Amino acid sequence: MSVDWKSAQDFDRDHIWHPYTSMTRPTPVWAVESASGVRIRLADGRELIDGMASWWSVIHGYGHPDIRAAMHEQVDRMSHVMFGGLTHAPAVELAQRLVALTPEPLDKVFLCDSGSVSVEVALKMAIQYWQARGHPGKHRMLALRNGYHGDTFGAMAVCDPVTGMHHLFRDSLQPHLFAPAPECGFHDDWDAGDIEALAVLMEAHHRELAAIILEPIVQGAGGMRFYHPQYLREVRRLCDRYGLLLIADEIATGFGRSGRLFACEHAGVVPDILCLGKALTGGMLTLGATLTTSEVAHTISGGGAGCFMHGPTFMGNPLACRTAVASLDLLEAGDWQRRVSALEAGLRRGLAPAAALPGVADVRVLGAIGVVELDQPVDMEDIMPRFVEAGVWVRPFGRLVYVMPPYVMDPTDQAHLTGAMVDVLGAVLTRAQ
Numbered sequence: 271m272s273v274d275w276k277s278a279q280d281f282d283r284d285h286i287w288h289p290y291t292s293m294t295r296p297t298p299v300w301a302v303e304s305a306s307g308v309r310i311r312l313a314d315g316r317e318l319i320d321g322m323a324s325w326w327s328v329i330h331g332y333g334h335p336d337i338r339a340a341m342h343e344q345v346d347r348m349s350h351v352m353f354g355g356l357t358h359a360p361a362v363e364l365a366q367r368l369v370a371l372t373p374e375p376l377d378k379v380f381l382c383d384s385g386s387v388s389v390e391v392a393l394k395m396a397i398q399y400w401q402a403r404g405h406p407g408k409h410r411m412l413a414l415r416n417g418y419h420g421d422t423f424g425a426m427a428v429c430d431p432v433t434g435m436h437h438l439f440r441d442s443l444q445p446h447l448f449a450p451a452p453e454c455g456f457h458d459d460w461d462a463g464d465i466e467a468l469a470v471l472m473e474a475h476h477r478e479l480a481a482i483i484l485e486p487i488v489q490g491a492g493g494m495r496f497y498h499p500q501y502l503r504e505v506r507r508l509c510d511r512y513g514l515l516l517i518a519d520e521i522a523t524g525f526g527r528s529g530r531l532f533a534c535e536h537a538g539v540v541p542d543i544l545c546l547g548k549a550l551t552g553g554m555l556t557l558g559a560t561l562t563t564s565e566v567a568h569t570i571s572g573g574g575a576g577c578f579m580h581g582p583t584f585m586g587n588p589l590a591c592r593t594a595v596a597s598l599d600l601l602e603a604g605d606w607q608r609r610v611s612a613l614e615a616g617l618r619r620g621l622a623p624a625a626a627l628p629g630v631a632d633v634r635v636l637g638a639i640g641v642v643e644l645d646q647p648v649d650m651e652d653i654m655p656r657f658v659e660a661g662v663w664v665r666p667f668g669r670l671v672y673v674m675p676p677y678v679m680d681p682t683d684q685a686h687l688t689g690a691m692v693d694v695l696g697a698v699l700t701r702a703q
């Protein structure tokens with residue numbers, strides 16, 4: 271494809287929505303020509319070291335040859351076929367792998383289009399489950415403040431009401447219940463008071479609650495906060511006591527990002543329903559999966575509808591499933607644990623100097639996630655060109671300047687990435703004084 275980038279960018283600005291942007295005052299976008307390994311190549315020839323892994327997903331780097339080969343093979347065989355009444359090796363193999371990788375007794379797999387859809391599926395499973403058990407009144411959800419679960423309506427209704435701007439959609443969103451966000455940090459001493467508000471809510475409302483949905487250990491887009499594993503163990507205990515399903519949204523944390531294959535493992539907790547997405551295909555294509563137990567699946571299937579009421583057009587897309595299997599092959603054959611530990615050490619070392627900058631509230635690292643939290647939101651129009659100029663791709667969000675690099679990033683690139691973050695932050699924060 272040969273493109274006149276000047277006119278392409280003009281067209282882009284005038285006609286194409288980007289995530290969470292204005293059509294009248296769009297923030298700048300950079301044109302990408304290609305990407306490989308941990309580098310994004312811009313149309314103007316500059317190369318950026320990628321700190322974002324395209325929002326948690328590109329864990330093996332861009333264009334890994336093994337995944338590309340699997341995709342080529344699958345495209346030539348069959349890119350897509352409907353999943354109603356038909357099945358195929360990529361879906362079967364992927365489901366086998368997911369059942370084997372995730373803790374027992376999660377053994378039923380629903381393949382869907384994206385993270386948000388996997389959350390929709392999970393919420394519907396919880397509602398159908400309680401209907402089938404003769405408790406149709408248990409249809410509301412409990413969620414955590416600072417949580418993020420996606421942009422579709424069902425998912426949006428369980429996102430943090432403030433950052434998710436519930437007031438804009440008040441009349442269109444299901445009114446769910448929200449517990450305060452966990453305060454006790456991952457590395458802090460456990461404070462039993464941290465779970466009290468949630469326990470009170472569950473006790474008061476369990477008759478109308480189908481499930482609690484949360485991001486285990488790492489609250490992502492809603493604040494990049496790392497909370498205490500004991501909190502999750504207490505949630506599991508309370509769910510069992512009051513009869514709520516536990517939905518773990520591991521769309522961001524799944525596949526090693528937090529230092530464990532799944533973040534629930536930090537607490538030794540098994541959810542009733544597990545949502546996966548993002549890194550599932552190694553960032554090559556969109557795909558989601560919702561896993562549940564035989565108990566939940568059989569109960570739903572014995573209910574009034576006699577089936578689970580969901581089935582998207584591109585369900586179980588063979589190309590996406592084959593891509594996911596290739597990504598899981600790499601993950602399982604590779605030494606992701608050592609790489610994530612090395613990244614954790616590199617991020618901790620590299621970002622530490624940011625803690626001394628004026629206007630920095632906190633610097634924290636867990637697994638291959640590094641966060642610099644500021645006192646004030648960044649000025650995107652000012653800071654983005656500075657990162658690009660420094661040769662890195664970092665895209666802050668509000669007061670959070672964070673990275674979750676591909677696991678394959680070597681120490682030299684790690685040092686360049688964190689060094690550029692500290693330098694750019696130093697320049698903008700010192701000037702703001």
Ligand SMILES: *Cc1c(COP(=O)(O)O)cnc(C)c1O
Binds near residue numbers: 384385387418490548
């Ligand atoms: C990204 C994300 C989602 C939504 O996934 P999409 O693929 O963007 O729909 C849901 N939950 C969490 C925790 C996420 O990080």
